[in-house]
Amino acid sequence: MGGAKAESVRRPGRPGADTPAVPKEQNILLRGLEAFAELGYDRASARELARRLGVSHNFINDRYGSKAAFWRAVVDSAMGAQLSSMPPVDPSADDAEQLRQFITGLYRTSVDTPLLGRIFVDEFSRDTERLDYVYERYIGPTLQTVVPSIDRLVASGRMAPVPMDVLFFAILGPISGMLEVPLARRLGRSEAESPEQLTATAELLATLVVNGLLATGSGGH
Secondary structure (H helix, E strand, O other), X not given: OOOOOOOOOOOOOOOOOOOXXXXXXXXXXXXXXXXXXXXXXXXXXXXXXXXXXXXXXXXHHXXXXXXXXXXXXXXXXXXXXXXXXXXXXXXXXXHHHHHHHHHHHHHHHHHHOHHHHHHHHHXXXXXXXXXXXXXXHHHHHHHHOOHHHHHHHHHOOOOOOOOHHHHXXXXXXXXXXXXXXXXXXXOOOOOOOOHXXXXXHHHHHHHHHHHHHHOOOOOOO
C-alpha cells in the first residue's frame, strides 16, 4: 500500500510535472475498508490511514472533514455495493420462501464483502455513534423489508413470536461461518471454494436458519 506521497490540496496554479496524483476515489475507499477491517476504528489512526492510502497526513481531513466522516464514506460505499447486489425477493412467493430468499441473498452478498462484515463485528460490540449510524441507515431499514413476512408467519402459527434482538442474531450469526475462513478450513472447508460452492453454503445456511425459525411455530416438529 506504499508509494509516493500525494498532495492533499492543490495550490493555485498548475501542478509540477513530478507531483503524484491522488488515488482514485474507489481505491481510497477500498484501502480505507481494508484498514478499518484489519485495525478497527480506534487503531486506524489518521497517520496510519494516510500511510496506507499513500497520501499526505492531512488528506482525510481535507477531503472528508474527519476520520469519522471518512469511516462513514467507506461504510456507505461497501454497504451500497452489497445492497445493490442483493437479488430481489419475489413478492408472490410464500412468506417462508420470501424469508428464505432474503436470508440467502444476505448470506451470498456477505461472502462478497467479508471486510465489511469484519468491521461490523467490531462495531456491534461498541456503543458508539458509528453503531447508531449503521443501525439507523442500514440495519433497521433492511430488517423492515422482511418484517411483514415474519408477522404473517407468526399470525398464522407457522412461527413463534421471537424478540427482534434474538431474530437478528439468529439470522446474522451464521454469516461468521462464511467469513471466518481460517476456522472453517480447520473444520473441513476446502482451501479454495468456487463461487458455486460459496453459493451452496449460503443456501444451506439460509435453509437451516429458516427451518429452525419455522420449527418454533405451533405446527413445528
